[in-house]
Amino acid sequence: MFQQIARVPGDAILGLIDAYNQDTNPEKVDLGVGVYRDAQGNTPVLRSVKEAEARLLQQETTKSYIGSHGDPRYGEAVLALVLGEASPILAAGRASATQSPGGTGALRLAADFIKVNLPGKGIWLSDPTWPNHLGIFEAAGLKLNKYPYVNAANQLDFPAMLACLQQIPHGDVVLLHACCHNPSGFDLTREQWDQVLEVVKERELLPLVDFAYQGFGDGLDEDAYGVRLLAEHLDEMIITSSCSKNFGLYRERTGCLILIARNHEEMLNIRSQAAITARENYSNPPSHGGAIVSEILQSTELTQLWRDEVTEMRNRINGLRQDFVDALKPYGLSEQFAFIAEQRGMFSYTGLTPQQVDRLRDEYSIYMVRSGRANVAGMSTDRLDYIAKAIAAVVKQA
Ligand code: LMR
Numbered sequence: 001m002f003q004q005i006a007r008v009p010g011d012a013i014l015g016l017i018d019a020y021n022q023d024t025n026p027e028k029v030d031l032g033v034g035v036y037r038d039a040q041g042n043t044p045v046l047r048s049v050k051e052a053e054a055r056l057l058q059q060e061t062t063k064s065y066i067g068s069h070g071d072p073r074y075g076e077a078v079l080a081l082v083l084g085e086a087s088p089i090l091a092a093g094r095a096s097a098t099q100s101p102g103g104t105g106a107l108r109l110a111a112d113f114i115k116v117n118l119p120g121k122g123i124w125l126s127d128p129t130w131p132n133h134l135g136i137f138e139a140a141g142l143k144l145n146k147y148p149y150v151n152a153a154n155q156l157d158f159p160a161m162l163a164c165l166q167q168i169p170h171g172d173v174v175l176l177h178a179c180c181h182n183p184s185g186f187d188l189t190r191e192q193w194d195q196v197l198e199v200v201k202e203r204e205l206l207p208l209v210d211f212a213y214q215g216f217g218d219g220l221d222e223d224a225y226g227v228r229l230l231a232e233h234l235d236e237m238i239i240t241s242s243c244s245k246n247f248g249l250y251r252e253r254t255g256c257l258i259l260i261a262r263n264h265e266e267m268l269n270i271r272s273q274a275a276i277t278a279r280e281n282y283s284n285p286p287s288h289g290g291a292i293v294s295e296i297l298q299s300t301e302l303t304q305l306w307r308d309e310v311t312e313m314r315n316r317i318n319g320l321r322q323d324f325v326d327a328l329k330p331y332g333l334s335e336q337f338a339f340i341a342e343q344r345g346m347f348s349y350t351g352l353t354p355q356q357v358d359r360l361r362d363e364y365s366i367y368m369v370r371s372g373r374a375n376v377a378g379m380s381t382d383r384l385d386y387i388a389k390a391i392a393a394v395v396k397q398a
Helices: 015-022 047-059 072-085 102-117 131-139 158-165 189-204 220-235 264-281 287-295 298-329 353-365 381-396
Strands: 096-099 123-127 142-149 174-175 206-211 237-242 255-260 348-349 373-375
Touching: 047 287, 047 298, 072 096, 072 237, 072 255, 072 287, 096 102, 096 189, 102 131, 102 206, 102 255, 102 264, 102 287, 123 158, 131 142, 142 158, 158 189, 158 264, 206 220, 220 237, 255 264, 287 298, 298 348, 298 353, 298 381, 353 381
Parallel strands: 123 142, 123 174, 174 206, 206 237
Antiparallel strands: 096 255, 237 255, 348 373
C-alpha cells in the first residue's frame, strides 16, 4: 500500500535547520528558523528559567497527568499576562485558558474548535502569513481565504487590508498577528488597530489573534495593545499565545488557547469543547514548560528577572536592526533597506527574491526562508559585514 505514497518536500522553515547543520562552511550564518540568539550565537536557557527549574526539581512530587486544560496556575498566569491583570474579563470569568503543546498546538486546537463548533465559517489569513497557518487550518478542514497585508513594493498595505476586511462575510474568522508579524515584521499602529476593531464589529467577525511574540516588539504590555483592545470591546474572541520565544522555551512546547465568551456560562460551554478537542488530539499537554512559567510568574523576584531578560532580548534585536542597516551603508544600500530598522520582532521581510536567497545559501552559506524572510535575531554583530557584503553582491548582480 505504501508504494503509492509520494515523498513531499520538507517544511520550508524547519528544513533549513538540517541544511544549515550539514553545511561545513565555517562562515555559515543561520537566519532561518525563528529562534533568538545572543551575541555568541547561542540560544540560551534564560536565567529565570534555570532558577525555576531548580526549584521545580526540588518540589515536584508526581508525573501524573495534568488534565486536558493543563495546569490551572499556568492558565491563570497566561491570562493575566495576555489580557492584563486588571482586565474586567478575568473578573467576570469570561476567559478560558487551555494549556497547549506550543503556540502551534493552540492554533490547531483553535482550528478544530472552529471546525466543530462554528460549521461553515471560513478563516481569513494575512497575505503573507506564517506558512504553517495555511497547513494547520487546511488540515482541520477550514476554508482558507487571504486578505492583503504586504504589497509588491514590500510595504504594509493597510488600506488594502481594511478594504478586504470590509468585504468579509459576516461571522467569518479573521486571523490577526498581535505583534511582530511573522514573516514580515510589519506591525499595525494603534490607530490601525482601532480601525480594525471598527470593521470587526461592523462585520461581526470573530478575531483569532495569534500572539507568539509578546515582549519582542515594544514591550510586554505595549505588544498587547491590539489583543486587549479587541478583548475589551468585543463579546467573543480567540487568542493563541506562546511562551516559546519570550520564555525561550521552544522545545518545551508551551502555549495556550484562550477563549473569550459573552458571559461565564457561555465560557464554561466553550471551555468544555476545548477540553474535548485537546483530548482527541493529544489528551493532556506536556507539563514542564507550563510549570516553569507559573513558577516564574508566581515569584516577584523571578518575574523581575524574567522581565529584564525579555527586555534584554528585545533591545538586542532592535539594536541589531539598526546595526544591520548601518552595515549596509558602505555598499550604498542603507536607504533601500532602511525599513528593516522600523520593523518589529524577530523577522524581516527583506524584499529579496527566492533566487537571491538561493544565491546567499549557495555562494555564502547564509540561510533564510525563500520568501525573503530573515531572522534578525539570528544575526551577530561580528557577522553583519559578511551578511551585508553578500546581500550587496546578490542584489547588485541580480
Ligand atoms: C518560525 O516561524 O520560524 C518559528 O515560528 C518556528 C516555526 O515553528 O516555524
